[in-house]
Amino acid sequence: MSPSNSVGVVVPRSVxxxxxxxxxxxxxxxxFSLAFETYGTLNAEHSNAVLVCHALSGSHHVAGxxxxxxxxxxxxxxxxxxxxxxxxxxxxxxxxxxxxGCYGSTGPLSIxxxxxxxxxxxxxxVTVEDWVAAQARLADHLEIRTWAAVIGGSLGGMQAIEWSLxxxxxxxxxxxxxxxxxxxxxxxxFNEVARQAILSDPDFHGGYYxxxxxxxxxxxxxxxxxxxxxYLSDSQMAEKFGRxxxxxxxxxxxxxxxxxxSYLRYQGNKFAGFFDAxxxxxxxxxxxxxxxxxxxxxxxxxxxxxxxxxxxxxxxSTDWRFAPSRSRxxxxxxxxxxxxxxYAEIDCDAGHDSFLLDDQHYHALLRAYLENISV
Amino acid sequence: xxEQERRIRAEQRERxxxxxxxxxxxxxxxxxxxxxxxxxxxxYLNETxxxxxxxxxxxxxxxxxxxxxxxxVIQMDIECGLSGFEDQSFNHVIISQALQTMHATERILGExxxxxxxxxxxxxxxxxxxxxxxxxxxxxxxxxDLPYDWFDTPNVRFFxxxxxxxxxxxxxxxxxxxxxxxxxxxxxxxxxxxxxxxAFYRLGREA
Numbered sequence: 001m002s003p004s005n006s007v008g009v010v011v012p013r014s015v016x017x018x019x020x021x022x023x024x025x026x027x028x029x030x031x032f033s034l035a036f037e038t039y040g041t042l043n044a045e046h047s048n049a050v051l052v053c054h055a056l057s058g059s060h061h062v063a064g065x066x067x068x069x070x071x072x073x074x075x076x077x078x079x080x081x082x083x084x085x086x087x088x089x090x091x092x093x094x095x096x097x098x099x100x101g102c103y104g105s106t107g108p109l110s111i112x113x114x115x116x117x118x119x120x121x122x123x124x125x126v127t128v129e130d131w132v133a134a135q136a137r138l139a140d141h142l143e144i145r146t147w148a149a150v151i152g153g154s155l156g157g158m159q160a161i162e163w164s165l166x167x168x169x170x171x172x173x174x175x176x177x178x179x180x181x182x183x184x185x186x187x188x189x190f191n192e193v194a195r196q197a198i199l200s201d202p203d204f205h206g207g208y209y210x211x212x213x214x215x216x217x218x219x220x221x222x223x224x225x226x227x228x229x230x231y232l233s234d235s236q237m238a239e240k241f242g243r244x245x246x247x248x249x250x251x252x253x254x255x256x257x258x259x260x261x262s263y264l265r266y267q268g269n270k271f272a273g274f275f276d277a278x279x280x281x282x283x284x285x286x287x288x289x290x291x292x293x294x295x296x297x298x299x300x301x302x303x304x305x306x307x308x309x310x311x312x313x314x315x316x317s318t319d320w321r322f323a324p325s326r327s328r329x330x331x332x333x334x335x336x337x338x339x340x341x342x343y344a345e346i347d348c349d350a351g352h353d354s355f356l357l358d359d360q361h362y363h364a365l366l367r368a369y370l371e372n373i374s375v
Numbered sequence: 376x377x378e379q380e381r382r383i384r385a386e387q388r389e390r391x392x393x394x395x396x397x398x399x400x401x402x403x404x405x406x407x408x409x410x411x412x413x414x415x416x417x418x419y420l421n422e423t424x425x426x427x428x429x430x431x432x433x434x435x436x437x438x439x440x441x442x443x444x445x446x447x448v449i450q451m452d453i454e455c456g457l458s459g460f461e462d463q464s465f466n467h468v469i470i471s472q473a474l475q476t477m478h479a480t481e482r483i484l485g486e487x488x489x490x491x492x493x494x495x496x497x498x499x500x501x502x503x504x505x506x507x508x509x510x511x512x513x514x515x516x517x518x519x520d521l522p523y524d525w526f527d528t529p530n531v532r533f534f535x536x537x538x539x540x541x542x543x544x545x546x547x548x549x550x551x552x553x554x555x556x557x558x559x560x561x562x563x564x565x566x567x568x569x570x571x572x573x574a575f576y577r578l579g580r581e582a
Contacts, residue, residue: 331449332459335429338405343449344438361435368442 005083007039010064010074014104017137021099024289027124030113034138035097035104036060039080040088042142048375049144050091051135052076053152053159056227056283057275059103062095063088078358085367090375091148098159099134100126100282108278109210121207125282128155128290132162139170148373151175153355154322155283158290161330164307165292173373175312175366178319178355180326181300181333182291187321190230191284197222198277207278216277221268223280228267233318233351300329301336310340312369314362316354317347342369388519391560392497393419395575396469399495399552400426404466407431407491409453409483410473413440421446428465431457454479457486465491472520472573474498475530484546484578493551494578500555502535503572519558520572536568543578552577 016033023029037060042049052062054075063080066072080086080093097105100123108123115122139147150160150171157179163171183191198204201219205212241260256262296302311334315327324345334341346362348354354362393416400406402424408417411430414437420426430448432438441448454477468491470483475498477483487494499520500506506516515525523530534542536555543550555563555571563570 328451328459332461335449335459335464336461338427340447341429341449342438342442342447343451344435344442345450347435361439364439365442368439372442372445 005081006077007064007074007081007088009067010037010039010061011066012037012060012104015138015141017134017141019137021130021134021137023124023130024127025125029099029106029124032099032106032134033104034060034099034106034134035101036138037062037064037074037095038142039063039093039095040091042092042144043375045375046144047146047148048091049139049142049147050086050093051139051147051150051163052080052086052093052095053131053135053150053156054095054098055152055154055156056280056287057271058156059101060095060097060105061103062093076356078356079363079366085363086151086370087367091370094138094142094144096135096138098126098131100131100279100286102276102279107276108207108282109276118210120210120278123278123282125285127286128158128162129166131286132159132166135159135163136167136170145170147171147173148375149173149175149370151177152179153177154179154352155287155290158287161292162290164309164311165303168306168308171309173312173369174307174309175369176327176330177314178316178322178327178352179313179330180322181293181329183288184326188288190226191288194223194226195281195284197226198281201277204277207281209277215272217272220272220275220277220280221265224271224275225264225268228264230321231351231353233320233349235318236349236351239349300333304333304337304339307334307337307339312342312344312366314344314346314355314365316351316362317345318349319352319354321352388560389415391556392471392573395554395556396420396471396495396497397424399575399577400424400467402426404428405464407460407465407468409468409470409487410476411441411446411448412437414444414446414448416469416471417441417446418444453477453483456482457490460486460490462489463492467491467493467495469495471495471497472499475532475534478531480532480542481546484542484548488548488578488580492579494576496539496576496578498534498539498574500536500568500571500574501533502537502568503558504569505558505572507569518572536571536574539574539576543576547581549579549581550576551579 014035018031021029058075061074063074063077082089097103100107108119112119150163152160157176160174160176164174198219201216203214204216244259246256292303293300313327315324331343344365348359404426406428408430411432414430417430433452438450468487509516554575555567556573558572
């Protein structure tokens with residue numbers, strides 16, 4: 001039984017697009033398919049649609065559960081549902097697996113129609129701009145001319161930003177949480193460590209590991225461990241694990257001594273069991289490349305000149321991956337353009353991952369903002 | 376006074392304060408409201424004078440209140456200045472009964488006249504008659520405009536109309552208009568430092 005404010009059992013869908021898509025890199029995909037889910041009902045005016053964009057490892061499965069797996073709760077289920085902050089009684093909510101993903105949308109694990117084999121390393125690098133262009137095709141397919149809101153955390157927030165720039169008249173509100181207008185050198189450095197972990201795994205085979213029937217699990221595991229450190233705050237790690245010992249004493253070996261080691265290994269193993277290495281590489285590159293100000297001599301305010309949306313921007317006090325100062329960069333660029341913006345800096349102990357939690361104040365802010373959106 | 380009377384009185388006073396400020400804000404202007412609380416003043420200015428703008432607020436619940444009021448708000452600490460806000464990007468910047476709650480008085484006044492053409496400042500006058508009486512009797516004053524006990528006050532700077540005007544002179548800030556009111560809300564012209572409980576200023580940079 002799902003609780004009364006769950007969207008309940010959901011069924012993923014898929015849509016094929018036959019028109020070629022030219023990517024930012026100059027490469028082209030002959031066609032592609034996107035996996036998506038929807039919750040709630042599109043109103044007669046088609047004015048109540050909200051797109052939820054996922055971050056690095058998310059998917060189209062935002063809310064609800066699958067009939068055959070009661071454990072398969074959507075990744076942002078605490079936000080989306082009847083009576084929840086993103087209320088499915090009011091909004092028609094769409095979740096999508098991004099192009100290049102590994103949850104059903106066309107990606108490196110898909111068959112390349114030109115070779116009859118899996119794309120592997122031949123899958124072109126896609127960017128945030130490409131994701132948004134692909135999402136626009138999905139919007140067309142669903143007959144959604146304008147999103148009431150596009151919402152996302154972290155890399156998802158970058159997609160909300162990109163929507164406001166690429167399709168200024170197709171988005172009324174951009175909800176940008178725990179995000180940044182571009183990665184810092186430190187952010188890119190962490191991504192590079194994660195990539196090198198995968199690229200140097202002997203099972204990587206230059207990205208064609210599927211042809212060898214193997215998976216670069218060691219690299220993926222390390223990549224996820226590094227990533228996970230950056231998602232948590234120092235204080236939360238100290239509180240959760242401290243220097244707790246797994247076996248109650250120092251073992252003087254390289255096996256797990258401290259609980260934090262056990263936790264990271266667990267997270268790494270779990271992730272390596274289901275996520276595609278090529279997709280991970282590509283997602284981190286999409287993050288690195290995202291920089292709307294790049295074509296404007298680094299002037300973010302100039303980049304936002306074409307935006308028309310109203311913005312909700314939020315950051316978390318203990319997020320050091322995308323610290324509050326990064327969100328303020330976005331806010332002041334919006335201010336320069338005299339756009340509507342609400343900016344909240346939320347006290348939360350959980351670091352970057354705070355955006356996924358149901359912190360009471362955080363959800364109250366989102367609820368209040370979303371309630372004021374007319375549909 | 377019953378709780379309801381107190382509430383009605385507070386609402387009347389608030390409307391009065393808002394009206395005084397609104398009178399100085401021409402319709403259609405862009406304003407920045409520092410320490411905007413739940414955004415009520417901005418909402419009032421928007422509804423009555425088609426004014427657009429942003430509030431700045433540090434308190435979490437107040438930020439939530441702003442969102443509920445449909446007011447654009449930026450959560451940050453004004454004590455750290457207004458870096459990020461561009462020079463002369465607003466017509467008016469307002470600080471309504473919040474200057475006395477901040478430490479960096481000089482910096483804030485300077486920043487206000489950096490980001491806006493004109494500043495509107497209101498604050499409780501510590502030298503108001505009944506406040507003097509309270510001190511003379513050996514107590515910190517509690518009044519309509521200083522409604523807090525000394526051990527529970529958000530105020531950290533206690534100053535008078537005379538003090539404020541001296542500071543403005545020292546900082547090269549031009550006082551373009553001043554209004555003072557007693558506790559009943561009547562405008563006072565005779566010795567405002569003694570008879571004024573609440574002071575309102577329109578400030579600019581000396582030419």
